[in-house]
Amino acid sequence: MHELSLCQSLIDQVQQLALTHGAQSVGLVTLKIGPLSGVEPALMQHAYPFASAGTLAAESTLVIELAPLQVRCESCGAETEAEPSRLVCAACGGCHTQLVSGDEMLLMSVELITAEGSNHV
Amino acid sequence: MxxxxxxxxxxxxxxxxxxxxxxxxxxxxxxSLLARNDDQAIHNRQHFDRQRLLTINLMSSPGSGKTALLEATIDALRNEYRIGVIEGDLETENDAKRIRAKGVPAHQITTGSACHLDAHMVHEALHQFPLAELDILFIENVGNLVCPASFDLGQHRNVVLLSVTEGDDKPAKYPVMFRAADLLLLSKSDLLPLLDDFSPARAEANLRNLASTVPVMQLAARKALGLQPWLDWLRSELAWQRARVDRGETVQPRLQADGAQLHEAAR
Incomplete structure (x- = not known):
């Protein structure tokens, strides 16, 4: 999708957090990305160094956790794994399901490095 | 969320x-990585709700008949509702000119090389519109089955067009887009007899596989065929929107349904 512009908006958020907490730099930046988020993790990794260059996150490492694709069936109540193009219940085959996990594109946590040591935020 | x-x-x-x-x-x-866009979208939705306006985001691949659908809709509802259109394209005023030729206010956003509209672009366009004088605002998104699905513009409903010349497996190939639909329109249906490889039933089955229960309608805008169910859908959506606004509530497209549900659970 728009991995570079998403990366820039991610760096804006990280930079803001670092400034708010008086951090000198940033260590790990952890994202959670689901297969139905529209975000391609590999492209995100590729864009990250370009977006973070010259910011407090310049030396940081991007960690992307992949969210599983899971649905909960409204008919039989089962929670099952699904495929992006097939979100029906794997137990009963019903199509009345709710996505439990899989459309996330979240900034989960940021490791901030201050003079005294590192703090997780 | x-x-x-x-x-x-x-x-x-x-x-x-x-x-x-x-x-x-x-x-x-x-x-969310889209937090800035989502905040702006909430603000846009407040603008729409303040004016008791129904806002529809039209999405599809290029050339599936979004503008033709709007032309036919304007003709059919001319005496019933005041309609406005925001057009999104990479270049040209062509679509806005077609809409204005129908006597309806239209604003063209040219995105340059950006392949979708975002909430900030739509907000800027809103200032070109007499929102208080409208009943329904259509946002015709950039023709693209990928990116527009991820950007909330502040609309109340997403309508996705799939023309019968495109292939009935599109919902399976572009699940992020088709999951976001509140209504799927199979457009150019007058061409179905000429095509031996598009099955409306298969297209619907591929949509159902995405756990979507939304209505599917066939229509041919340029021939004014099958428009009635679509017009009725618009009428009832507008009535629901007005009832919601009167109760001080709003609605987001199906895309954000999970978050909205968790909202309810948290109360």
Missing amino acids: CDTCGCNITPGNREFAYKPVNGTTAVAVLK
Whole structure:
């Protein structure tokens, strides 16, 4: 999708957090990305160094956790794994399901490095 | 989803959200990467609700008949509702000119090389419109089955067009887009007899596989065929929107349904 512009908006958020907490730099930046988020993790990794260059996150490492694709069936109540193009219940085959996990594109946590040591935020 | 009430914490990420790191209590960020766009979209929706306006985001691949659908809709509802259109394209005023030729206010956003509209672009366009004088605002998104699906513009409903010349497996190939639909229109249906490889039933089955229960309608805008169910859908959506506004409520497209549900559960 728009991995570079998403990366820039991610760096804006990280930079803001670092400034708010008086951090000198940033260590790990952890994202959670689901297969139905529209975000391609590999492209995100590729864009990250370009977006973070010259910011407090310049030396940081991007960690992307992949969210599983899971649905909960409204008919039989089962929670099952699904495929992006097939979100029906794997137990009963019903199509009345709710996505439990899989459309996330979240900034989960940021490791901030201050003079005294590192703090997780 | 918002960042204030915790509705962005889903069963899938709850464990992570409260996991202490290095023995200290970690305050997880849990902010959507699209937070800035989503905040602007909420603001846009407030604009629309204040004017008791129904806003529809039209999405499809290029050339599937979004503008033709709008032309036919304007003709059919001319004496019933006041309609306005925001057009999104990379270049040219062509679509806005076609809409204005129908005597309806239209504003063209040219995105340059951007392949979707975002909430900020739509907000700027709103200032070109007499919103108080409209009943229905259509946003014709950039023709693209990928990116527009991820950007909330502040609309109340997403309508996705799939023309019968495109292939009935599109919902399976572009699940992010078709999951976001509140209504699927199979357009150019007058061409069905000429095509031996498009099955409306298969297209609908591929949509149902995405756990979508939304209505599917066939129509041919240029021949004014099958428009009635679509017009009735618009009428009832506008009535519901007005009833919601009168109750002080609003609605987001199906795309954000999970977050909205968690909102309800949190109350």
